[in-house]
Amino acid sequence: MFQMTDEEKAALERLLLHARGDSGQSRRVADFLLAWWNAADxxxxxxxxxxxxxxxxxxxxxxxxxxAVRAGNxxxxxxxxxxFEAVVRDWRPGLMTQ
Incomplete structure (x- = not known):
């Protein structure tokens, strides 16, 4: 497993918090995160x-x-x-039944 730097971990955790909101920026952040998690779905x-x-x-x-590029995972x-599953539940709820 790749070790995250403190800066990387803090940035990811801030994005995860943003993605749980309900603003246009939250949607964009969720789209970014979910494209990393599973772009096909x-x-x-x-x-x-x-x-x-x-x-x-x-x-x-x-x-x-x-x-994400460095970790390759x-x-x-x-x-x-x-x-990330919580973000899916918020922004792609139809995928939770699949």
């Missing part, structure tokens, strides 16, 4: 949607994207399965 991520994110949130997306394999 949850949909891809249009990088242009980051243009509508606040600067701090966009910076967290960049940090987490770089970590899915978030559930890194110990974040339950947190």
């Amino acid at each position: 949850c949909g891809g991520f249009d990088i242009a949607t980051t243009w509508a994110l606040g600067a701090n949130i966009a910076a967290d997306v960049v940090i987490v994207f770089a970590f 899915f978030p559930d394999a890194l110990g974040y399965g339950s947190q």
Whole structure:
């Protein structure tokens, strides 16, 4: 398992919190996270949607994207399965019955 830096872990945890909200930014963050978790079922991520994110949130997306590339693994394999399942329940509830 890849070790996350404190900065990476903090960025991911902030994004997970944002994704649990109900704003347009929350939806965009959820789309980003779910594309990492399972793009085939949850949909891809249009990088242009980051243009509508606040600067701090966009910076967290960049940090987490770089970590995902470095880790070469899915978030559930890194110990974040339950947190990502919560995002699926919020934003892709139809997938919970599959």
